[in-house]
Amino acid sequence: MAAGHGTRMRSSLLKVLHPVCGRPMLEWVIAAARAAGAGRIVCIARPGEWLELALPAGVELVEQRSGEGTGAAVLAARAELEAAAPDGDVVVLSGDHPLVTGELVAELLAAHARTGAAATILTTDRLDPAGYGRVVRAAEGSVERLVETKHPERVAPDELAIREINLGTYAFRAGCLLDALDAVGETDGERYLTGVFPLLRERGLAIATHPTDDTRSALGVNTRAELIAVERHARAALVERHALAGVSFAAPDTVVLDADVEIGEDTTIAQGVTLTGRTRIGRACEVGPHTTVIDSSLGDRVRVPHSHLVECEVEDGATIGPFAYLRPAVHLERDAKVGTFVEVKNARVGAGAKVPHLSYVGDADIGEGANLGAGNITANYDGRRKHRTRIGRNARTGVDTAFVAPVSVGDGAYTGAGSVIVEDVPDGALGVARSRQRNVEGYAGRVEKEDDAE
Numbered sequence: 193m194a195a196g197h198g199t200r201m202r203s204s205l206l207k208v209l210h211p212v213c214g215r216p217m218l219e220w221v222i223a224a225a226r227a228a229g230a231g232r233i234v235c236i237a238r239p240g241e242w243l244e245l246a247l248p249a250g251v252e253l254v255e256q257r258s259g260e261g262t263g264a265a266v267l268a269a270r271a272e273l274e275a276a277a278p279d280g281d282v283v284v285l286s287g288d289h290p291l292v293t294g295e296l297v298a299e300l301l302a303a304h305a306r307t308g309a310a311a312t313i314l315t316t317d318r319l320d321p322a323g324y325g326r327v328v329r330a331a332e333g334s335v336e337r338l339v340e341t342k343h344p345e346r347v348a349p350d351e352l353a354i355r356e357i358n359l360g361t362y363a364f365r366a367g368c369l370l371d372a373l374d375a376v377g378e379t380d381g382e383r384y385l386t387g388v389f390p391l392l393r394e395r396g397l398a399i400a401t402h403p404t405d406d407t408r409s410a411l412g413v414n415t416r417a418e419l420i421a422v423e424r425h426a427r428a429a430l431v432e433r434h435a436l437a438g439v440s441f442a443a444p445d446t447v448v449l450d451a452d453v454e455i456g457e458d459t460t461i462a463q464g465v466t467l468t469g470r471t472r473i474g475r476a477c478e479v480g481p482h483t484t485v486i487d488s489s490l491g492d493r494v495r496v497p498h499s500h501l502v503e504c505e506v507e508d509g510a511t512i513g514p515f516a517y518l519r520p521a522v523h524l525e526r527d528a529k530v531g532t533f534v535e536v537k538n539a540r541v542g543a544g545a546k547v548p549h550l551s552y553v554g555d556a557d558i559g560e561g562a563n564l565g566a567g568n569i570t571a572n573y574d575g576r577r578k579h580r581t582r583i584g585r586n587a588r589t590g591v592d593t594a595f596v597a598p599v600s601v602g603d604g605a606y607t608g609a610g611s612v613i614v615e616d617v618p619d620g621a622l623g624v625a626r627s628r629q630r631n632v633e634g635y636a637g638r639v640e641k642e643d644d645a646e
Contacts, residue, residue: 200414200415201413201414201415201416201419202416203416206241206243206246207288207413207414208243208287208288209243209246210413210419212290212419212422212423212426212451213423213426213427213430213449213450213451214450214451214452214453214468214469215450215451215452216246217287217288217290217413217419217422218235218243218246218247218287218290219248220290220291220292220426220451221285221286221287221289221290221292222235222247222248222251223294224285224292224293224294224296224297225283225285225294225297226294227293227294227295227297227298228283228294228295228297228298228301229298229301230283232252232272232276233250233251233252234251234252234253234254234269234272235247235251235252235253235254235287236253236254236255236256236265236266236268236269237253237254237255237256238255238256239255239256239257252272254268254269254272255268256268259383260378260381260382260383261378261382261383261384261385262284262383262384262385262386263373263376263382263383263384263385263387263388264382264383265385266284266369266373266385267370267373267374267383270370273366273369273370274366274370276366277366277367279365279366279367280365280366280367281301281304281305281363281364281365281366282363282364282365282366282369283297283300283301283361283362283363283364284361284362284363284364284385285297285361286360286361286412288412288413288414289360289361289409289410289411289412289413290413290422290426291408291409291411291422291425291426292361292409293406293409296314296361296404296406296409297361299402299404300312300314300361300363300402301363303363303400303402304363304400304402307398307400308398309397309398309399309400310364310365310368310369310392310397310398310399311362311363311364311365311368311369311388311389311392311397311399311400312362312363312364312399312400312401312402313327313335313338313358313359313361313362313389313399313400313401313402314358314359314360314361314362314401314402314404314409315327315356315357315358315359315401315402315403315404316356316357316359316403316404316405316406316407316410317355317356317357317403318405318407319357319407319410321352321354321355321356321357322341323341324341324357324358324359324410325338325339325340325341325357325358325360325386326338326339326341326347326351326352326354326356326357326358327354327356327357327358327401328351328354329356334393334398334399335389335393335399335400335401336389336390336393337386337389337390337393338358338386338389339351339354340379340384340386356401356403357410358386359404359409359410360410360412361409362385368392368397369388372387372388372391372392372395373385373387373388375391376388376391408425411425426451427447427448427449428444430449430451430453431444431447431449434449434455437455437457438456438457438458438459439455439456439457439458439459439460439461440458440459440460440461441460441461442460442461442462442463442480442481443462443463443464446463446464446465447461447463447464447465447466447467448465448466448467448468449467450467450468450469450471452469452470452471453467453468453469453470453471453472453473454471454472454473455467455473456473456474456475456476456477456492457475457476458475458476459473459474459475459476459477459478459479460477460478460479461479461480462478462479462480462481462482462483462497463480463481463482464480464481464482464483465479465480465481465482465483465484465485466483466484466485466486467479467484467485468484468485468486468487469486469487470487471485471486471487471488471489471490472488472489472490473485473490473494474490474491474492474493474494474508475492475493476492476493477490477492477493477494477495477496478494478495478496478497479494479496480496480497480498481497481498482497482498483496483497483498483499483500483501483513484499484500484501485501486501486502486503487502487503488501488502488503488504488505488506488518489504489505489506490506490510491506491507491508491509491510491526492508492509493508493509494506494508494509494510494511494512495510495511495512495513496511496512496513496516497513497514498513498514498515499512499513499514499515499516499517499518500516500517500518501518501522502518502519502520503519503520503521504518504519504520504521504522504523504524505522505523505524506518506523506524507523507524507525507526507527507528507543508526508527509526509527510524510525510526510527510528510529510530511528511529511530511531512524512529512530512531513530513531513532514532515532515533516530516531516532516533516534516535516536517534517535517536518530518535518536519535519536519537519538520537520538521537521538521539522536522537522538522539522540522541523539523540523541524541525540525541525542525543525544525545525560526543526544527543527544528541528542528543528544528545528546529545529546529547529548530547531546531547531548531549532548532549532550533549533550534547534548534549534550534551534552534553535551535552535553535554536552536553536554537553537554537555538554538555538556538578539553539554539555539556539557539558540556540557540558541553541558542557542558542559542560542561542562542585543560543561544560544561545558545559545560545561545562545563545564546562546563546564547564547568548563548564548566549566550566550567551564551566551567551568551569552568552569552570553568553570553581554570554572554578555570555572555578555579555580555581555597556570556572556580556581556582556583556595556597557580557581557582557583558583559582559583559584559585559586559587559603560585560586561585561586562583562584562585562586562587562588562589563587563588563589564583564589564593565588565589565590565591565592565593565609566591566592567591567592567593568589568591568592568593568594568595569593569594569595570594570595570597571594571595571596571597572597578597579597579598580597580598581595581597581598581599581600582599582600582601583595583600583601584600584601584602584603584604584605584619585603585604586603586604587601587602587603587604587605587606588605588606588607589601589606589607590606590607590608590609590610590611591609591610592609592610592611593607593608593609593610593611593612593613594611594612594613595613596612596613596614599613599614599615599616600616600617601613601616601617601623602616602617602618602619602620602621603619603620604619604620605617605618605619605620605621605622605623606621606622606623607622607623607624608622608623608624608625608626610626611623611624611625611626612625612626613625
């Protein structure tokens with residue numbers, strides 16, 4: 193498998209590591225090879241690209257230290273191909289074609305085995321052939337050669353008119369491939385893999401094709417625009433897969449969905465939803481509209497409109513939002529509620545507890561059944577260290593209460609509205625910490641006279 197190069201991405205990131213639906217495009221190709229039953233996967237890359245740091249476990253890296261072109265890339269893996277034994281089969285895939293599927297690779301291998309050919313080429317006639325190599329056939333229909341069209345002005349018009357194109361995916365008998373590649377010369381400084389086909393034909397070896405209607409496998413990536421097109425196709429396939437598994441999408445074209453996301457049956461994904469990373473969503477949830485969930489776990493029957501969740505855990509029946517922000521290390525227990533314009537960070541909210549609106553809860557433990565009034569704040573940072581606030585079971589806190597951590601409010605306790613709680617409140621007690629109200633009679637009139645005097 194060639195990693196694929198190219199400078200048109202205009203990026204410091206190696207092309208094949210650009211993500212498609214949250215997964216590096218190279219990993220899509222590796223996954224296809226594994227799904228097709230590959231016993232050994234070898235990735236070929238240039239030295240100094242540090243691709244070995246990004247490869248999944250079990251994938252080998254071979255460095256291409258000399259030569260240009262696809263043929264030179266394959267020859268870099270000579271030792272690995274020879275280890276496959278002369279009659280062993282090898283599939284050559286491109287690392288920048290992430291939409292190739294394991295099913296398609298398996299079909300190619302089956303066709304290769306069925307015909308007993310030395311080489312089998314994946315082809316199609318369902319695309320505009322411009323820019324693709326053409327499959328030139330002899331009079332009796334056998335494959336004669338493949339014509340590169342990198343420089344179309346050098347290609348005969350009758351060959352440019354051919355509709356059948358080479359998709360750049362091949363199956364070979366390893367020994368036949370190496371013998372032929374050794375004899376392929378360079379063209380414009382490159383050794384093309386396609387140069388082996390005339391040589392195989394001259395040696396009396398059979399060349400087969402496997403036609404396909406799966407045109408997505410032909411989509412390679414060399415530019416950001418092509419990456420957008422590939423991601424659009426990949427995302428549509430993911431949405432379709434989830435829909436067939438029982439998930440409803442109100443506006444699928446507006447949804448951003450990563451490959452590793454899991455969604456349970458009877459869940460509805462509304463418009464403008466983004467689900468990324470290793471997010472897990474349970475059954476019968478309502479997500480969105482306009483909600484982002486990143487690397488988080490949602491249980492069954494969770495409702496979360498217009499909110500943002502990052503690296504948090506939400507148990508069954510919880511409700512979030514609208515306009516809530518759950519930051520990392522948040523755990524909402526069963527049937528808990530985090531409401532409108534609430535931010536929660538590094539906190540646990542107990543079963544059935546409620547933080548309804550306009551509050552910040554950071555570095556805190558909220559007991560089961562507790563209810564925090566509007567505008568509650570946990571003052572968790574003293575300028576040097578973070579401290580924790582603990583609010584007990586079935587506690588009731590008044591509006592505009594600030595908790596200066598470290599501080600605890602006991603089970604069943606209350607706090608008075610507008611209090612700044614700096615000491616622990618015992619179980620069942622009322623904590624009040626505010627100045628007594630004083631009304632200044634006639635104040636408004638005096639202010640008006642002062643204004644007139646000016």
